[in-house]
Amino acid sequence: MTENKELMTELRDTEWEFEYTDHDRLIARAIIFDDKGSFYFVRAERDDDFGKAVLIETSGGGVEENETSETAIIREIREELGAEVDIICKIGVVSDYYNLIHRHNINNYFLCKVKSFGENHLTEQEKKDFHLSTLKLSFDEAVREYKNRSCTKIGRMIAARELPVLMRAKELIDNRIAK
Template identity: 65%
Template sequence: MSRNAELRLDLKDTQWDYEYTDNDRNIARAIVYDEDGWFYFVRVQRDDDFGKATLIETSGGGVEAGEDLNSAIKRELKEELGVQVEVICKIGVVSDYYNRIHRHNINNYFLCKIQSFGEKNLTEDEIQRFHLSTLKLTYEQAVHEYKMRSNTRLGTLIANRELPVLQRAKEIMDMKIENGCLL
């Protein structure tokens, strides 16, 4: 992959048998970092159609009707992490499937730098069903967390999708530092 190319991945669900897909979900997600190089993720604790699991995920969610991707990612990061961000660049797109719920996900990933912290605005589902909380990790801790949380079927799907994105984000950040661009 060229140093400036956007990441493009097409992944299949390796954990549940394919029956059919009846919906596509356009999603905006981000690798989020602060001026000290810490990365921010969400911790999700769920017990639903996918089973019981504690997971790590990038912050983000569905793009609303009429909303552009930049607006969607800024809204999602404000809601889930309570942060205002600068969108540095688009990392790429990962297409993946959740066969369990018959869904195709089109994940648009961005690299975002935190400008300020504020209040979260979580939905009732995010609070009650998913128990969303914030994780502040180094790059190495995040890689370890993804690998550790891939002990469930859903955790495997998430790690397969997000570890290559995290790695590409780190490459972009290192390249910018190499070229004298302060992140």
């Protein structure tokens, strides 16, 4: 992995009233790109406690017991996108809160480059509950998509968490290409 100055951010949930936090969740997430300048995201349609929304989000999920954040992100990308990737570097950590479900998230973000695509391995629950699909977007399209999906509470929370990470990822990619 390439060395870089890691982003460290803490965000508060301003969408739902804070009552208490009763658990932490360690999460691994990735900004994924290819040689042609495309970025890959997950599109999710949800209708749950957070409301009805169509969202853009980075690939990722919970780090399981006996897993590192690095092995978790490789697994999550394979499951959600069917992609094999190289981890270029760690972008940083975004600590955020979901007041509605009393959770503190510790999101470890990685910059990953696509090697190949195959079949995804979504669970039946992911297919049924979230209708997950892959979005392939340019950087500018991704920024617009995050902004367009900020019309819901959960969309605003995700955009606040992920847009700064996407901006930092773009800097890292541009600096890497310039070298």
